[in-house]
Amino acid sequence: MTSTPRRVSRREQHRQGATGAKVTSRNTLIAYAFMLPFLLLLVIFHTWPVIFGTFLAFTKYNIINPPEWVGLENFRELFRDEQFWSGLKNSLKYILVVPVIQVISILVALLVNRPLRGIGFFRTAYYVPVVTSFAVVGLIWSWLYQQSGPVNTVLMALGLMKEDRGLLNNPATALLAVMFVTLWKGIGYYMVLYLAGLQSISTELEEAAIIDGATRSQVFWNITLPSLRPTILVCSLLSTISAIKVFEEIYVMTGGGPAGSTYSALFYTYSRAFYDFKYGLAAAGGIIIAFISIIFGILNFKLTRGGKADA
Incomplete structure (x- = not known):
């Protein structure tokens, strides 16, 4: 005697799909959690220095005094x-x-x-x-x-x-x-x-x-x-x-x-x-x-x- 496969209702299919989405979101969060230490180091030691260095290029700065905006004067001095x-x-x-x-x-x-x-x-x-x-x-x-x-x-x-x-x-x-x-x-x-x-x-x-x-x-x-x-x-x-x-x-x-x-x-x-x-x-x-x-x-x-x- 062969058993016929049980028919899954639309509500149950929707519930299974929602469960799958939650699992996927959880896995994504876990992946980002593992990446977080590296991303923090990347921002601190790469992204922020690039942004701050670009800002300093348009300022007069010697560590002692705060940066003073000078526009393109540094580039003129370089040339x-x-x-x-x-x-x-x-x-x-x-x-x-x-x-x-x-x-x-x-x-x-x-x-x-x-x-x-x-x-x-x-x-x-x-x-x-x-x-x-x-x-x-x-x-x-x-x-x-x-x-x-x-x-x-x-x-x-x-x-x-x-x-x-x-x-x-x-x-x-x-x-x-x-x-x-x-x-x-x-x-x-x-x-x-x-x-x-x-x-x-x-x-x-x-x-x-x-x-x-x-x-x-x-x-x-x-x-x-x-x-x-x-x-x-x-x-x-x-x-x-x-x-x-x-x-x-x-x-x-x-x-x-x-x-x-x-x-x-x-x-x-x-x-x-x-x-x-x-x-x-x-x-x-x-x-x-x-x-x-x-x-x-x-x-x-x-x-x-x-x-x-x-x-």
């Missing part, structure tokens, strides 16, 4: 300051690191994306500089760059340097020397991102192309590289923004010298804020740096076609 333009110029020069570090990181990722014995050791070795404190890295490379140091000895032996002079003490080479340290330290970070991108590419596409007679270089240019476009967008955005607001390397290794040759835009804002106590001027400089970062971010989207991989 008249040759030191700010010099720092901005060096920050834009630093962007030359971006294409170099992306190309090398892709090549290293391709190198370690192989099922070889001991490959985990090499992946770790490439990543060690990333997790090393820049205070330690800066001190090590400052010693390597000093007069009669290891780097000078090698360059003199290769005939690439005629005079034994510390690279960080020479205005012509100081910025390039610091840029190389940034390059060396950042390769491992972007290598990991590109490695994740490579491992997300379907091997069936590459195998099918090889079966059809494509060479390894053709597979790379027509399948691998287009599939990496989303990762390239993320990495280029991160490295471009880091290059524009370079600070740690300058602070630890050169302090903006020699003769202002490594003075960056962000180091300028730091100096105005904590040396001269002109917080309004420093905030105005920060807004300009943020605006330039947005412009280069848009350019990255254009160059990578919005990070869309080819179908």
Whole structure:
């Protein structure tokens, strides 16, 4: 004897739906409760400083006295300051690191994306500089760059340097020397991102192309590289923004010298804020740096076609 399913009345269906809605609302409240500590920290340490910093950009403020509204005067002073333009110029020069570090990181990722014995050791070795404190890295490379140091000895032996002079003490080479340290330290970070991108590419596409007679270089240019476009967008955005607001390397290794040759835009804002106590001027400089970062971010989207991989 088969039992017929009980017919549910509309009132009971409505009651079940209301119960389901209450459960959903409860789950939502629980989710927000778990997110609340992070959201509070985000507002306190990110959102509020951005709002307050934007306000300070239009004021005269030195901590001791309350902010005094001055309108666009801080921006006018910035545009008249040759030191700010010099720092901005060096920050834009630093962007030359971006294409170099992306190309090398892709090549290293391709190198370690192989099922070889001991490959985990090499992946770790490439990543060690990333997790090393820049205070330690800066001190090590400052010693390597000093007069009669290891780097000078090698360059003199290769005939690439005629005079034994510390690279960080020479205005012509100081910025390039610091840029190389940034390059060396950042390769491992972007290598990991590109490695994740490579491992997300379907091997069936590459195998099918090889079966059809494509060479390894053709597979790379027509399948691998287009599939990496989303990762390239993320990495280029991160490295471009880091290059524009370079600070740690300058602070630890050169302090903006020699003769202002490594003075960056962000180091300028730091100096105005904590040396001269002109917080309004420093905030105005920060807004300009943020605006330039947005412009280069848009350019990255254009160059990578919005990070869309080819179908």
